[in-house]
Amino acid sequence: MSRPVFGSSEESARPARLDRDRGLVEAARRNPADFDALYRKYLAQVYSYAFYELRDHHAAEDATERIFMQALTGLPRFEERADAFVSAGDPGAEPPADASTFRVWLFRIARNVVANERRRDRRRPVSPLEHASGLAAADDIFESAAAREAGSAAWRAVARLPEDRRRAVILRFVDEMSTAEIAEVLGRSEGAVRVLLHRALRSVATDLRGRFR
Amino acid sequence: MLDGGARDARRTERFLDGIMEAEERGAAAAPADLDLDPGVLLAAHELRADLVRVHPSFRFEEGLASRLAQTGGRMQRTRDDLEPALGAASIAPFRVRRAAAAEQDSDVPHPQAAPGSGVAPALRRLPLSGRPSRPFVFGGVGVASAAISIGAVYVAWRWSRASQTPMVRAVRAARSGRGGHVSGQGRRAGGLHGIFGVMP
Numbered sequence: 001m002s003r004p005v006f007g008s009s010e011e012s013a014r015p016a017r018l019d020r021d022r023g024l025v026e027a028a029r030r031n032p033a034d035f036d037a038l039y040r041k042y043l044a045q046v047y048s049y050a051f052y053e054l055r056d057h058h059a060a061e062d063a064t065e066r067i068f069m070q071a072l073t074g075l076p077r078f079e080e081r082a083d084a085f086v087s088a089g090d091p092g093a094e095p096p097a098d099a100s101t102f103r104v105w106l107f108r109i110a111r112n113v114v115a116n117e118r119r120r121d122r123r124r125p126v127s128p129l130e131h132a133s134g135l136a137a138a139d140d141i142f143e144s145a146a147a148r149e150a151g152s153a154a155w156r157a158v159a160r161l162p163e164d165r166r167r168a169v170i171l172r173f174v175d176e177m178s179t180a181e182i183a184e185v186l187g188r189s190e191g192a193v194r195v196l197l198h199r200a201l202r203s204v205a206t207d208l209r210g211r212f213r
Numbered sequence: 214m215l216d217g218g219a220r221d222a223r224r225t226e227r228f229l230d231g232i233m234e235a236e237e238r239g240a241a242a243a244p245a246d247l248d249l250d251p252g253v254l255l256a257a258h259e260l261r262a263d264l265v266r267v268h269p270s271f272r273f274e275e276g277l278a279s280r281l282a283q284t285g286g287r288m289q290r291t292r293d294d295l296e297p298a299l300g301a302a303s304i305a306p307f308r309v310r311r312a313a314a315a316e317q318d319s320d321v322p323h324p325q326a327a328p329g330s331g332v333a334p335a336l337r338r339l340p341l342s343g344r345p346s347r348p349f350v351f352g353g354v355g356v357a358s359a360a361i362s363i364g365a366v367y368v369a370w371r372w373s374r375a376s377q378t379p380m381v382r383a384v385r386a387a388r389s390g391r392g393g394h395v396s397g398q399g400r401r402a403g404g405l406h407g408i409f410g411v412m413p
Contacts, residue, residue, distance in 0.1 A: 032285030039281055047269045061273050065280070072281055073288070154256075154263035173264040176233060179226055194222035198253070201225060201260075205252030208259060 021102040028075055035072050042103065043068075045175045046110050052170045053114045054121070055159070063117050067110045078105055107175070107185040111167070157207035158200075165200035168193055224249055225257075232261055 024041070027034040046067055051060035079101075158169050164186065171177045171185060179197075183190045228246050245254065268274075 032288040033282055035281060035285055036278060039278060043274060043277075044266050044268045048266045051267050052264070057269070061269055064269065064273075065277050068277065068281060069284065072284055152263045154259040157256075158260065158264070169260065170264070172229065173260045174266055178230075191219065191222075194226050195218060197229070198218070198222035198225040201253045201256045202250065204260065205250070205256040208256060209252060 025075070025078065025102050028072075032072060032075070035075065038071075038102065039068055042106055045103075046106065048174045049107065049110055049170055050114055050117075052155075052158075052174055053167070054117055059117060059121070063110075063113050066113050067106070070109050070113070071106050074109070078102065103177075104181055104184045107171070107177075107181075111185060153208060154204065157204040160207065161200055161203055164188075165196050165203070168196040169200045169204075172197055221250075225253060228254070229257060232257060236261075 021038065021041075024034070024037050028038055043064070047060055047064045050063040050067070051057060054060050054063060158166055161169065167186060168182055171182045172179075177185070179190050179193050182188075182197075183193045186193065188196070224246055228249055231246075
């Protein structure tokens with residue numbers, strides 16, 4: 001739950017809501033060993049994003065490791081910006097109660113790491129997820145479940161989307177981000193993200209209709 | 214004023230927010246927007262059902278947690294090492310060791326003790342062997358400049374000096390004859406003069 005605070009400068013004279021991870025972030029800054037709480041909180045979200053983007057659980061694990069390592073070492077440079085979620089057209093509005101600039105910052109790192117990974121994959125292609133799923137360890141139920149889910153018709157439709165639409169869909173449906181958060185992660189306007197999502201859903205609908213016909 | 218596409222996009226956004234809020238509340242059915250494209254409604258429900266959040270293996274989670282803890286420990290140790298060093302740091306004036314020793318040995322008062330007096334008079338009173346050595350700085354620009362100067366002096370000296378060998382004199386005469394004489398006969402004459410040792 002965010003809490004209102006008062007800043008010292010004129011700009012922040014009005015109460016500004018700070019994000020829900022503020023306590024954890026401050027603790028991790030004081031003592032990097034306390035980063036573990038943030039790691040446990042966002043591990044599944046970050047891993048899911050990497051997994052749906054890279055479609056390979058080994059690549060997703062590598063990317064997840066890089067993302068959290070970069071976040072840990074870059075934490076002293078992280079700046080909380082609660083106003084990041086306030087629409088430019090409505091400067092008097094409050095940011096959402098569950099806003100987390102840390103989460104947005106973490107996913108920006110994730111976006112860059114995954115984009116680099118995909119770029120490398122294009123140069124050095126590997127087997128797609130459908131082939132890799134058969135190689136998963138028998139005792140690892142998470143891997144096989146993830147592979148089954150990712151192999152569904154809806155996911156295949158999403159996998160065919162252009163890069164920016166696919167990212168927006170994953171952040172919205174898998175990581176349950178708001179339009180404002182997605183806009184911050186992708187570096188786009190909220191209007192652009194709304195249009196991206198709407199077009200992505202129309203494309204998926206067309207794809208699914210053709211499949212079920 | 215929103216155009217049709219932006220209006221539909223806003224409507225889709227409200228619908229998606231409604232689906233997620235209904236799930237959080239544990240409501241059985243999400244609010245339906247009858248004006249929204251039925252295909253978009255279907256796709257949204259399909260994606261909501263299929264795109265589940267996945268978790269990495271327990272082994273990976275714990276392994277990464279320990280690697281992060283190690284890195285965090287290293288960061289903490291580095292910070293602990295740096296903080297006292299930075300806290301105790303102060304700017305010390307650069308002093309030449311022998312000058313400082315001479316100051317201590319001589320009865321010259323310290324500059325700060327007596328305003329107006331300085332280290333320079335005290336150093337001047339010292340014998341040459343006791344004076345502090347001055348730092349000698351090699352600079353790339355200085356070395357290059359010196360090399361160019363030496364080279365220019367050598368070329369000027371070499372150019373002004375008459376050569377002893379007839380062949381060199383002939384070549385020089387031919388070269389100087391090229392600019393001064395227009396006709397080929399002049400050039401040939403210059404060459405011959407050079408060969409026979411006649412300076413123009």
